[in-house]
Amino acid sequence: MAKKRREESGPVPATWISTFSDLMNLLLCFFVMLFSMSTMDEAKLKEVVASMNSSFSIFEAGATSIGEGILISNGVSQLNELSEYINSTGKTAESDNDASELEQYDNDPQGIKEILEEQQLQDNEALAETIEEAVSESGMSDQIEVSFTAQYVQLSMKGAILFDSGSAEIKEESTSVLDKVGVILERYSNGIIEIEGHTDNVPISSSEYADNEELSSARALSVFYYLLENTNLDPVNLKHAGMGQRVPIADNSTAEGRSKNRRVEIRIYNSAS
Secondary structure (H helix, E strand, C coil), X not given: CCCCCCCCCCCCCCCHHHHHHHHHHHHHHHHHHHHHHCCCCHHHHHHHHHXXXXXXXXXXXXXXXXXXXXXXXXXXXXXXXXXXXXXXXXXXXXXXHHHHHHHCCCCCHHHHHHHHHHHHHHXXXXXXXXXXXXXXXXXXXXXXXXXXCCCEEEEEEEHHHHCCCCCCCCCXXXXXXXXXXXXXXXXXXXXXXXXXXXXXXXXXXXXXXXXXHHHHHHHHHHHHHHHHHHCCCCHHHEEEEECCCCCXXXXXXXXXXXXXXXXXXXXXXXXXX
């Protein structure tokens, strides 16, 4: 008689697993029942949410965010806005004071403008102090003057440092000055940089340049090209202009005043401007 082939079977599961599963189901039902019988203290919930709002600036409107916030009340459908929501909460804590100060000027554009300009002025003052320290460490305090307004921080160099009289070609011995200026600009500028050339009011007598307007423009362009070729500054952020004799900073009737007026100014504009 032929032997019947024995069918192989897996191991028999332990008997305790079935009991354990029943116990877990009973516990789950028990806690669901307890939760369904419990009540939530709405007043305490509002206090907790309001406290979190004032401490961490997480919710926009206290307890209202629990019932109507974009993350909870609308469920999974709003998860695509989660990254935007998280990014905004990080900035809220930093700007709470500024925002509350601006709220009182909702109907006063001039008031808002003054507050923003004051903030820019403080930022530029701090940047000017930092740049002034860098200029001093580079040994150029007698060659570069640092000043600032609410719109920009300015580095001013006398024309005689960079150019010979009536020329727009940068002197060989002055390239080290521009190299150090380039390092400062790379380190501290993140926006528009404008290079302006200025002259005194003495008419120019040169076959190369028709007047002071052309000379000042050529000098600004020379500094522009030098920085473009010898730094990593973004060309998109570099501007140049010739102002001729139109913006004097001293009296052109004296030799000393005319010397101050012959200058090159490099302005680092505040990004908020």
